[in-house]
Amino acid sequence: MSIISDDYNNSHEKKEPKKKNPIVKSEKTDNDNKFENVIRPKTFDAYIGQSSLKETLKITIEAAKKRNTTLDHLLFYGPPGLGKTTLAGVIAEQMGVEIKITSAPALERPRDIIGILMSLKGGEILFIDEIHRLNKIAEEILYPAMEDFVLDMTTGKAQTVKTLRIPLPKFTLIGATTKAGELSGPLRDRFGIIHRLEFYTDKELSKVIERTAKILEIKIDEKGAFAIAKRSRGTPRIANRLIKRVSDYALVKYNSEINEHIANEALDILQIDEYGLDTADRNLLKLIVEKYDGGPVGIETIAAALGEDVRTIEDVSEPYLLQAGLIQRTPRGRKASPQAYKHLGYKIPKSMEQQSLF
Numbered sequence: 291m292s293i294i295s296d297d298y299n300n301s302h303e304k305k306e307p308k309k310k311n312p313i314v315k316s317e318k319t320d321n322d323n324k325f326e327n328v329i330r331p332k333t334f335d336a337y338i339g340q341s342s343l344k345e346t347l348k349i350t351i352e353a354a355k356k357r358n359t360t361l362d363h364l365l366f367y368g369p370p371g372l373g374k375t376t377l378a379g380v381i382a383e384q385m386g387v388e389i390k391i392t393s394a395p396a397l398e399r400p401r402d403i404i405g406i407l408m409s410l411k412g413g414e415i416l417f418i419d420e421i422h423r424l425n426k427i428a429e430e431i432l433y434p435a436m437e438d439f440v441l442d443m444t445t446g447k448a449q450t451v452k453t454l455r456i457p458l459p460k461f462t463l464i465g466a467t468t469k470a471g472e473l474s475g476p477l478r479d480r481f482g483i484i485h486r487l488e489f490y491t492d493k494e495l496s497k498v499i500e501r502t503a504k505i506l507e508i509k510i511d512e513k514g515a516f517a518i519a520k521r522s523r524g525t526p527r528i529a530n531r532l533i534k535r536v537s538d539y540a541l542v543k544y545n546s547e548i549n550e551h552i553a554n555e556a557l558d559i560l561q562i563d564e565y566g567l568d569t570a571d572r573n574l575l576k577l578i579v580e581k582y583d584g585g586p587v588g589i590e591t592i593a594a595a596l597g598e599d600v601r602t603i604e605d606v607s608e609p610y611l612l613q614a615g616l617i618q619r620t621p622r623g624r625k626a627s628p629q630a631y632k633h634l635g636y637k638i639p640k641s642m643e644q645q646s647l648f
């Protein structure tokens with residue numbers, strides 16, 4: 291696997307404000323980069339959950355192998371930390387081909403994308419992360435490359451302009467995005483296969499935790515793993531982060547393997563509640579409930595009040611709050627659900643009681 295560029299380390303990227311407690315935020319941090327490669331599953335067997343997606347992919351891969359062709363271009367979408375990058379690596383491994391990894395913000399100039407396309411060898415996989423952030427020029431270079439495996443280059447100026455068509459080897463593009471809706475129509479249409487990654491069940495996350503613990507030589511029992519899984523917001527990246535924090539706690543405070551009691555105590559100290567929410571998430575809910583009477587309130591208002599940017603809230607905090615049924619999206623903004631009131635320890639307002647009886 292070759293990492294061409296990493297947008298998280300790119301200097302032209304705007305730095306996001308530092309989070310007070312980034313443990314349960316599913317975005318990748320520099321600290322993750324260090325150990326993610328060690329624990330990242332490399333095969334379908336090691337890749338836990340997402341079973342229907344896995345089955346579909348296995349068949350697609352077998353068919354491509356039997357026909358001796360490359361895979362169709364694939365697009366994966368879903369919240370951060372659910373295993374999009376990991377899956378791309380598993381596919382490359384299963385196909386027995388190299389994968390080149392880059393991300394849209396690193397493809398700013400035409401020559402960035404041209405350079406990568408020209409460096410590809412037959413059958414290789416090109417992985418573009420955050421593909422919804424690709425600029426127009428890069429997209430337009432990509433269209434003929436995806437469709438006909440050619441690069442259309444123009445040379446000369448004004449009247450003497452000439453188009454030069456350069457053939458490329460056949461390759462597979464795998465795109466990943468947290469926001470499928472922001473992908474341009476023409477780009478989306480050029481992907482043969484589009485899949486959404488789902489949040490993981492507690493049972494699946496338990497397996498992720500047990501697997502990671504084994505690799506990192508952390509001792510944990512079944513109930514301990516489940517206790518961490520329950521507070522991992524359906525997200526393997528968070529589960530992997532929590533296991534390390536809980537393991538530190540178990541070592542220092544108890545010098546013992548992680549069990550349910552130790553896990554819960556450590557997570558309480560980290561202020562991660564039964565929904566896996568941290569202080570920042572609870573502040574978001576509290577804002578809607580306390581200041582805006584449950585909403586609806588616009589996302590820009592929420593972002594300004596919390597000193598966050600809209601994108602971080604939409605991509606990182608919100609998907610799980612929506613999935614957990616704690617907030618709802620309405621045309622007029624975000625609303626807190628009756629569950630949110632209950633979770634924060636407030637009485638459910640009369641006007642909402644009807645809603646809570648399902």
Ligand SMILES: Nc1ncnc2c1ncn2[C@@H]1O[C@H](COP(=O)(O)OP(=O)(O)O)[C@@H](O)[C@H]1O
Pocket residue numbers: 326327329330331336337338339340369370371372373374375376377466498526527530
């Ligand atoms: N299905 C899975 N089984 C086990 N571990 C997983 C799985 N999916 C993701 N992970 C772990 O979670 C972390 C984040 O996965 P990643 O592929 O980087 O997420 P994404 O690209 O969707 O943000 C990785 O360290 C990986 O080891």
Ligand SMILES: [Mg+2]
Pocket residue numbers: 371374375376419466
């Ligand atoms: Mg990724």
